Amino acid sequence: MINVKQLAHVCIFADDLEVTRSFYRDVLGMDTQFNFLRDGKIFGFYLNCGSRSHVEVFQKDRASYSDLNQINHFCLEVENLDAAIAHVRAKGVEVTSKKHACDDTYQAWIRDPNNVKIELFEYTEKSAQFVGGDRIADW
DSSP: OOOOOSOOEEEEEESSHHHHHHIIIIITOOOEEEEEEETTEEEEEEEEOSTTOEEEEEEGGGSOOOSSOOOOOEEEEOSOHHHHHHHHHHTTOOOOOOEEOTTSOEEEEEEOTTOOEEEEEEOOTTOHHHHOOOOOOOO
16 A cells, blocks of 8 residues: 655646746745756756645756646645735736635635646635535535
8 A cells, every 4th residue: 555645746847947936936935956957957946845845847848748738736835825915916926816715725826937827725724624524616
């Protein structure tokens, strides 16, 4: 049996590595953990999401992938969603309003420079992720 501990990383592709790096660093506060080098040039990097979770980024023209987008979005847990929304707006990035979701979490949505959807997420004491119980989807 496999015992999954946590999500290790999500891989995305970037049209412009440095614009993407700046977005994740300046808007979301995620520092580069390390770079991938080929022939002395950076063609990708890992961004630290806290603990042992990462976002892996590769230049599009250097990576092999399907044109189908197999990942709908990824989600980043934040400590204070209201503060996160204010920060993202101050950086000039469009963000949805805070929404109370059917799983008793709060969420807001942004997109990175490559149009990757990112959910910003705050748990509550009643979050289904902790207390269980089926929830009726409201979307």
